[in-house]
Amino acid sequence: xxxxxTSPLLSVRDLRVHFKVRDxxxxxxxxxxxxxxxxxxxxxxxxxxxxxIVGESGCGKSTLARACLNLIPATGGExxxxxxxxxxxxHAAWLAARRDIQIIFQDPxxxxxxxxxxxxxxxxxxxIHRPELSDAQVHxxxxxxxxxxxxxPQQINRYPHEFSGGQCQRIGIARALxxxxxxxxxxxxxxALDVSIRAQIVNLLQELQRRKGLALIFIxxxxxxxxxxSDRVLVLYLGKAMEVAQGDALxxxxxxxxxxxxxxxxxxxxxxxxxxxVLQLLSGDMPSPLAPPSGCVFRTRCPKAVPRCAQELPAxxxxxxxxxxxxxxxxxxxx
Numbered sequence: 001x002x003x004x005x006t007s008p009l010l011s012v013r014d015l016r017v018h019f020k021v022r023d024x025x026x027x028x029x030x031x032x033x034x035x036x037x038x039x040x041x042x043x044x045x046x047x048x049x050x051x052x053i054v055g056e057s058g059c060g061k062s063t064l065a066r067a068c069l070n071l072i073p074a075t076g077g078e079x080x081x082x083x084x085x086x087x088x089x090x091h092a093a094w095l096a097a098r099r100d101i102q103i104i105f106q107d108p109x110x111x112x113x114x115x116x117x118x119x120x121x122x123x124x125x126x127x128i129h130r131p132e133l134s135d136a137q138v139h140x141x142x143x144x145x146x147x148x149x150x151x152x153p154q155q156i157n158r159y160p161h162e163f164s165g166g167q168c169q170r171i172g173i174a175r176a177l178x179x180x181x182x183x184x185x186x187x188x189x190x191x192a193l194d195v196s197i198r199a200q201i202v203n204l205l206q207e208l209q210r211r212k213g214l215a216l217i218f219i220x221x222x223x224x225x226x227x228x229x230s231d232r233v234l235v236l237y238l239g240k241a242m243e244v245a246q247g248d249a250l251x252x253x254x255x256x257x258x259x260x261x262x263x264x265x266x267x268x269x270x271x272x273x274x275x276x277x278v279l280q281l282l283s284g285d286m287p288s289p290l291a292p293p294s295g296c297v298f299r300t301r302c303p304k305a306v307p308r309c310a311q312e313l314p315a316x317x318x319x320x321x322x323x324x325x326x327x328x329x330x331x332x333x334x335x
Contacts, residue, residue, distance in 0.1 A: 007083060008044035009183060009215050010068070010101075015041050015077035017060075017067045017239075021290060033290045037063040039239040040077070042316075047182065050209070050216040052230030052247070054223055054262065056286055060239040061219045062106070065185050068217070069101060070094050099129050102176035106188040108168035112160040119156045122146065122174045129179055145174045149204060166197035170204070177208065183215040191221060198222075202229055223266045227251055235259050238289055238297040241316055245323040255325035255334075257302050296328070304329060 017038040023030070038060045045051050053061050066072040068079055070088060078085050081097045102125075105111035112121055122145060123138045133141075143153055149170040160168055169189060176184050186205065190198040202225060209216060220226050226233060226247075233250045235243040235258060243256040254260045257280075264280040282301045287293055293300045299309040306329070314326045319334040 007046075008080075009047050009049075009082060010045040011080040011083075012044070012068060013042050013078050013080070015064065015067055015079065016075045017063050017072055018075040035289050036239050036292065037289060038067060041234075041236070041239075041241050042077075043234055043241070043244060045183070045215050045217065047215055048209070048213050049232070050218055050230045052226035052233040053217065053219045053236060054221070054226050054233060055236035055242075057221070058286060058289070059236040060289075061236055062187050063239075064236070065103065065187050065217065065219055068185065069098065069103060071103075095129075099179050100182045101185065102179065102181040102183070103185040103187060104169070104172050104176050104189045107192055108165050108172055109160055111172055112168060114160055117157050117159060118142075118146070118151070118171055121160070121171060122178055125175060125179050141178060142174075145178045148177065148208070149174045164197075165193050166200065169193065169201055173201075173204065173208075177212075180212070181214070183217070185217045185219075187219050188221070189218075190225065198225065205229070223251075223262060235262070238286060238292055240297055241326060242298065243323065243325045244316065245325075249320075249322035253323070255319045255323045255330050256298075256327045257304050258298050259325075296326070 015038055016036070019035040019037060020032040021035050022032040041064055043051065053064065055061055063072060067074045070079070070086065073088055080086065081101070084093070086093050086097055119139065119142050123142045126133055126138050126141060143156065146153065146156065151167070151170055151174065160171070163171065189205075190201050193201060205216065206229060208214060216229070218226065218229055230247045232244065232246055234241060235256065237258050242258045243250065243254065245255065250259065251263065254263055261280040261282050280303065284301055287297070287300060293310070295310040295312055296302070296305070296314050299305040302309070309328060312328060314328045314331070316324050316326045317331045318324045319330055325331070
């Protein structure tokens with residue numbers, strides 16, 4: 001198989017995003033605390049593949065997505081695009097990479113400039129990255145991409161407040177598509193939409209992926225949606241990767257107790273199965289990232305935790321050909 005096929009499109013290695021947080025009530029000489037929003041996450045993504053990223057609110061999903069685009073500066077680690085490491089201070093390299101990497105945001109309306117028409121919003125990336133195009137060429141491309149996402153030519157001069165949430169998200173998708181990128185990062189693109197509209201947007205993304213060979217990073221809370229769209233799934237907890245697995249394998253035989261708890265909360269359409277299902281409820285809330293637990297960060301809520309979990313920080317290790325998990329007990333069972 002040619003190397004171009006097997007080599008990853010995006011490689012993220014040991015990515016860390018830490019913030020200094022200072023208590024306003026503390027003395028001026030008191031050291032600032034460190035909030036580890038993303039702490040040593042690694043993954044690879046190949047052309048045409050969809051990586052789902054799941055986890056509770058505050059686990060670092062959106063921060064990870066923005067750090068992959070250098071929208072938030074990384075504290076450590078590296079991001080490589082098509083084999084080339086992108087240094088945080090190399091603005092020219094990042095500008096070139098962003099022609100191929102685009103993002104769709106969570107809030108459809110808030111991500112659009114209310115003072116700009118649809119034509120200007122969708123065409124803005126072309127004016128930045130393709131300044132040689134004439135106004136007529138930009139207008140033609142805007143109309144073409146609007147048709148691809150299900151918008152009509154009559155809507156081209158309207159403003160964002162004149163559209164529904166689902167239509168605003170279609171505008172956001174069109175804006176991401178117009179540069180013909182190779183990767184689109186979808187940062188919870190359906191969480192603010194009604195259930196019926198969610199299905200339309202997910203189906204639209206899948207259809208665009210099939211036609212254009214796009215790679216997707218799909219961030220969501222809804223594991224049912226992630227199962228439907230993802231080839232592989234990355235499970236985050238408190239800024240760390242708990243598990244990375246092929247989609248079918250993760251849902252059939254989860255390797256980490258946190259993944260098991262998340263899957264047990266997914267509703268099943270069959271009432272008989274739903275009534276007989278045993279929920280794995282987690283005790284307490286997620287600890288503060290300012291003061292994470294020692295050892296395994298999930299141990300304070302894990303029903304299977306043993307004293308050893310407080311002493312050792314588990315690394316992400318392969319359990320089988322399809323699953324890797326950061327759990328001491330799971331690794332021992334697999335070994």
